[in-house]
Amino acid sequence: MAYRLCKPIVLGATILATVFMAFYINVILGIDIVYTHLFYIPIIIAGVWYHKKAVYLALFLGALHILINYMVDGPFTYNTFLRASMFLIVAYIVGTISEKKDMVYNSLETRVRERTAELSRINETLKGEMIEREHAEKALRESEEKFRILAESSPAAILLYRDSKLIYVNRTTELMVGLGREELLNMELTSFIHPAEREIVRQRAAARLRGEKVPGRYEVRVLTPDGREKWLEISSELISLEGKPTGLVSAIDVTERKKAEKALIKSRAILSRAQRIAHIGNWAWNLKTGEMQWSDEIFRIFGYEPGEIRPTCEWLMSRIHPEDREMMEKSVEVALKENRLFNIDYRIIASDGSIRYINCVADKLKRGPDGEPLWLYGIKQDITRRKKVEEELQDAKAQAELYLDLMGHDINNLNQIGLGFLEMALETLKLDENEMQLLSKPMEALKNSTQLISNVRKLQQAKGGNLLFHKLSLKEMLERLMPQYYNVAGRSITIDFRAECECSVYANDLLSDVFSNIIGNSIKHSSGPLTIGVLLKSETINGKRYCRVSIEDDGPGIQDEVKRQLFRHGRRAIKRGTGGLGLYLVMTLVEDFHGSVWVEDRVPGDYTKGCRFVVRLPAANN
Template identity: 25%
Template structure:
């Protein structure tokens, strides 16, 4: 109905204006008296023209009206609707057909044009909408706070938003046309390639992955990519990738992971595990290190207090249960230490500490840590054992250690041996007056001077002797070595040192000096006897009885008349003492063989024993008959007694050398202790490491075996230090063996290293490789080198204007002997003292006896070598000795 009304509304104007136009055309044609055909043509034009207005009904009505007007006015008969003319009727029919067809066609044309116009309008509207949508989506694409990439099947960038290009440091033009893999990190390119391929195989499905991209400046950012493949207008697939910058999030994750890893590593390194426990719910958490400490599997065993009790040593189980019960009852912090008894039988010491905290839900939760302190407890035991060893060593060597407050004038620390040396009551404080009362008045100024110099920092190391007056009236001689300790302000705070009881050494030196004087007198006496003695001649007959004796026997106290007719073994007094010697002598005489240097003991005319050395040769007559022996005898009593005296002298020298070595060991106590402590500390560390390897969930036996091997090596090294010390300390006979002088030097360096460090002396060695072997006693040669090194250290004690350097050099001299030199840069030796520096009892030190270099010279000369001082151009002195080669090295 509405359509009909609408159609009528459109037809009325068309019919009205069309009728009016037909009327006007009719008047014009009437006025012009137009022909019928011309009027029909005019009517056709009007109808067709108004048919363009759109209504077929109005056009049809106009057509009928035009026919009526044409028939009424212009077809005869006029003024009548009837048409009589045969020629006019076809015109009317043709008019009608043309008008109706034309109107219909014009209507169709108008409809198609209207439809085209409407379509064009719709198309324009669609294009506008499309352009608006394109602008909208482009704005979204450009201004979305995310990186968008569009790539084709080959991975080439087709488009990228400005934000994405800016985030990568490029312009859009620089990225479009490049491979998208160029902006991925090298190790992530395979992942990106695989993900793009998967998207292309599954069009329409979204795929997400995380990757690292490289900016133009080389920096890296993490992105989370959401990719989806879709078909383009030409059915060509493309991949749209949306990238979210997750760099900060990833850094936070990595930082958290690193923090967790560091925490786990820190717990493993410190052997400390963390735990939490809610008493109300029983919920518990253990870190991996806690499970490792308890040797439990976190995957199979739920943690909890009951598990702790089960693992606790039976002797500590009640105390641990009491701690747990009290914590549950009081909800308060707790701390305790207990032992674990592990399935393999080993025992661990655990120190646990927890704090009660309140969670966000208001529940009480214990948060704490459990530390494996087994190593610390073992170290404490070993430290106590080491302290006991040190105390025993101090007692055996009569050496006490102490620390003295230079301002408070009191002991900060003193060992038990110091109390024994001074006669103090152990552990009781002593006043400065008590200390001074125990020091000999003549030695007190020296100790006060040492303290004054220490405060003024005039010296850093002190070595001095003093006497102690004991409560029982005895006197004890003390040799002290000390060095200063500076505080944070650079001022001297204390003196640390040792007191060594050298009373016996001092008495031994006095006895030795007296013995040496007596030995020299005895040696001179017997030397005079030997020089004034003379030989005598003798002859025996075929029966070996004495037939002739020269007159010189009287000088030996032997009268010729007393021995004529006697056999030699009748004269001798050692027949029973040395029967084998006389048996061989008789066999020689029976064989008529010459003999040489037969020594026997007899008596002079006053009954005193004398020693005779005799040599003889058989003689014969012209026929070869044996007539007897002729020979010469010498009174060697003085020589024998001189040899005995020399043996006594060597024994005394060996005794002195031993005393010197023991004294040197006392001075090197700190160095020896350091050399022993180093391998002991290494043993402890390697033992802890071995326990760590064995204590792993999967024990690393190879690493544990390596740690045990290192323990053995360090134990051998410590044993070697003790062997050297025992070898230097023991008394024994000279043992001449083939030696490499460089190895002897290395043994000495191991003993004096600490002394060099404490005196700030730098040791430099120039040891010639592959030197020939020498024949010598290792201990005595070590003593010589130690003495020369210690003398060099002492000579540089006062040097402050140049580096303190000691040089040990081994080489071959011009004669092919092995030569060793020790050079210092100390104060040197004056020309007037140079000729006497090797003499006994000559010394330039206030506390020295002058026997060190003399003993060294005796030892070197006993080895067939020579000790000498070499003059040098620079400061200091050089002592060297050369030793002959071992015969096998020469051959």
Template identity: 25%
Template sequence: MSISRRFLISLVMSPVWWLGVAISLLLHLLVVQIVDDKARSQFDYLADNAQTAVQSRVRSYIDVLRGTAALFQTDEKITREQFRAYVRELKLESSFPGITNLNFAQYVAGADKRAFEASVRRDTSVSSVGYPAFAIKPAGERKEYNVLTYIEPMETNAVSFGIDMAANSIAANALAVSRDTGQLVSSGRLIHITGPNQHIGLAMRVPLYRLGMPVKNVAQRRAAYYGSVGAGFDINRLMLGAIDKKVLSTMRVRIFDTGRDDEKRAAGTMDPQHLMFDSATSSSAENRSPAIDPSVDDLFVKRVSMTVGPRVWEAEILARRSALINGFDVSLSWIVLIGGLLGSTLLYSIYYSLLTARRRAVELAREMTTDLRNSEASLAEAQHMARLGSWTMDPASEAMIWSMETYRIFGVSQSRDRLRYQEFLARIHPEDRDRVRKGLIDGQPGDEGFNHEHRIVQLDGTVRWVQSIVRFGSDMQGKALLRGTIMDITDRKETMEALKRSQELLRDLTAHQDRVKEDERKRIAREIHDELGQTLLALRIDVSMLDARTAQSHPRLNQKVRDALNHLDATVKTIRTIINNLRPAVLDLGLTAAIEWQVAEFRRRSGITCDLLMSEKEFYLDDTRATSLFRILQESLTNVIRHAKATHVVIELYREAGQLVMKITDNGIGIYPETRNSANSFGLVGVEERIHALNGKFVITSAPGKGTTLTTYIPIDSDAVGNAPFNLVDTSG
């Protein structure tokens, strides 16, 4: 197409065209900024995910170590066979690949060295021949030893069996700090592990104290100390298992140890001695990151701190800007600029052609045809990028026209323009075919249409999830026509299923934690009652006898004795309060008695009137359900005291349709929506999790200024409650 000199002169002299040029330049700069902001946002998102993943993974590994310590707190005489079974059940290789070993180091006094070595040699709990060659390493006589006695898996860590960690001054100091403080301690430096399983690692340990011995101060902890449990971590495997491969493919991640969390630290350290992990030098070639130089330009850098046990780590994440911007983003600003210039020129040419009459009409039509084809190509590309296909169907002839992306979604080649309706249905999964057919057959013009998620089967047998949207209408001639879109949502479905499984696992873990917490409360309450309570009772008897003997002969001494007796009574009262707070003894008398006691305590502490309405028969529940229901009542009444500003509370407990229903109603200020959804509303969250753990239901009915009703439904067995008729009475006294 030739451009006349007159048109060029007119174009250059036109202020409208120059205005279009200016707008195109502004749009170009705006798109450049948007692309940069998008790359920065993507980098921040990936960096934050990497930090969260690393911190969560390390915390879960520390929880494994603490769980191992808890095993030894149940019984000081854990055998080698029990320890091996415990570690085997953890499935370290698949569940915690970054943990190379779990171990127990026993404290041995110098005088007990020979006897200790002999006992280990005779230990046949795992090996029938024992360990006849066992000896503490390194050899030599020392005042005390911290010997690695149990270590699993033994097959890959046999070289460490029998090592005295206290022989190394740095390790000895760390063990001493852990023993005296009772806190988890980290090696704080990289450990180069040799042998058949060479790696760079990190070690953490938790001290162990004898059951029943006080550990309130350093002297008591030293006296009660009998060893420690520890874990060895393979830094590379730990980090590579936590950080997403997508992050490693485009970013360089370096982890630095900056010291203990109670020390003064210099942020932003680059000291190689503090470098714990560098994805660019990873031992796994598959997951190795590009070696990005921190000093180069065109670089995004982010440093974040995280607390890991007793130490603080800094993660440095680097990525090239160019690696986060795809080719389309790079060219988009130029496409906008060129498109704007072309658009301005095209608009002016249309205007010019109208002024110069019909001579330009044919040429303009050709240009518009070209633009239309480009638009169709752009539409096809957009459908491909969005995984969204389209189709139309003539209901009378059942002939269908598919877009190119629809062919891709169904996994068939574009062999012809028109397909038949039956061929379309053949690609629908057999279990979903009738539903799709019925939706298409029953649809009428003017209906809302068909919108369903279903499965399709590709030619190679692959099953994919799609979302189909169909609208029933007509063409320009009034002939009935079906228009539909089909989107591949397989990835979204898989993500939702994974999220659902994760939520179920988290809920199971929460329920387990609640059970463990209740068991521990029960144990602590029993220990306080049996040990400390008996001791105080014996002490009070002795002081009472001393009071009787000094009443006449030593008045001044008798007054001191009476003061001591009063202190003892106050202490006993305090201990009883502590025991009741941990686990009220009234729970052992049944759920009804426990609820009545809690209501009485609520009235006494808060001064709020409270009516209790429940069956005259006892509710027979297992300990787990009874304890959970009691804790739910406790938490609900605590929320009333803290937040409701109520003057009256009604508690109802009854059975309904195989469920035990507890309804708590107050006349307080109600729950505001923003408060209900607040991130700090942990009380209600805890109540919901307890109820979900029992397969129950939790309903909140509330409005600002109109009070709140919390209703709990917990499934029970048909004979869990007596068969006597329910007669709800006010037992508030």
């Protein structure tokens, strides 16, 4: 009687366990692993105990499998219906076999009783009874063979053990542990179990054979002959075979699932740490319920511990700065109606009342089959520090521009006044050569000061990107520039300009300062007669066309050590505030125009014969 009561309890517990495992893994955890093989356990048990009634259970589990698949993956697939159909087929086969088996047993028992009663009356019936017994045994062997075929075709490992020895293993067991059947049947049950779990498995197996209540489902590791470690999820129960207590074990390989779980835990830990370092977190918004799912870092951004509050749309709007709420609402409205995801900055009021700046990005919108929006996904980042730095940079830039404007305007005015008076003195006073030289020096210093201010302003324009690029003819520009240097007071300057091509580049109006600075430096850093050669030509490098301008002179030249430091001096000059910005301005502008500039000896190997500056710029027709 107790045995009969145990059947529905065991079967019900098995059904609940398998349904819970499939629902928890597939629906709650969202892990896309098919667990249909778990459903075969209660189906086979029901078929053995309740025969063809197991088909009803198979119908229920098949429908449940289809429902879970729809909840996780969406539309129905052929494989889903195929697996559900296999439940019915297995249930019918096992039920039929079990029913026939019980019928044979019942028939055999009845006939044995009848033959035993007749044995006292007539001995002649003994022969017939023995024949009937042989038939029954044959039917039993056939039934057992059918069950063996079913076990051998099972995707799960199936083992039978008695007194700690294996008495049956199926083909799947051989493949799973990497040992042959003969080897396994000569081994103890725990021989291939990982040493860390071997003793607990041995104790539970022995206790089960004694009829004690021990866990029937757990995970263990096994070691294959080649040293590989596998994880198995096993289910065990006690059965009676040949009148003796026997342990029945079924196992499935969950090694890949274990690896995936471990990798998932590790990736989540790395993601959480990275988000905490970058002050960035991900969010998901359920548009049907209004509830939100946040990663831990978003809670911290708002000033709370993870899980301390339950975020909703209404709560979030209450924490956004009143002046920014309308912007957030409109961004969400446009995203839902027009599928235009957003990337916006807004302010929030943290738990301590402080104002923080948030960058919010919505990068995915999920809609249902009817087109209605279901979920909105994205990230948030605390950019308060960046905003403060930007504000400080803007203030510093505005202050620097103010100082530059003051310097450019006031000092330039003073320079012009000084130059005016010095020029009047040179023109009106009768001075000898030494006295004129004394007045020329301060005039040159004032002009250099004016040029320095001009260079600083041009650097500001270049760095600020305020001037637009347009197509410029280098030939026309150089032709307009050359006449400025034909008549230098007290100097004999000869400029030889040759243009081998009509070459245009994309640049802004500061391009002329590149060449005027180079030519001006040639004149400034030389004395006596000077010849300057300017050559414009086109060249092709790696299939790309360039305009090359060479400016050479026969002045004192530049030593090799100075060449290597020439353009870098300008950077240090900015820090010192002592001038020397001309060549730094040249380099800055050329780089802005995506070109290159360098200096070399006019006569290779002899710097005393003068120098050559080369400017190479991409041609406009590239």
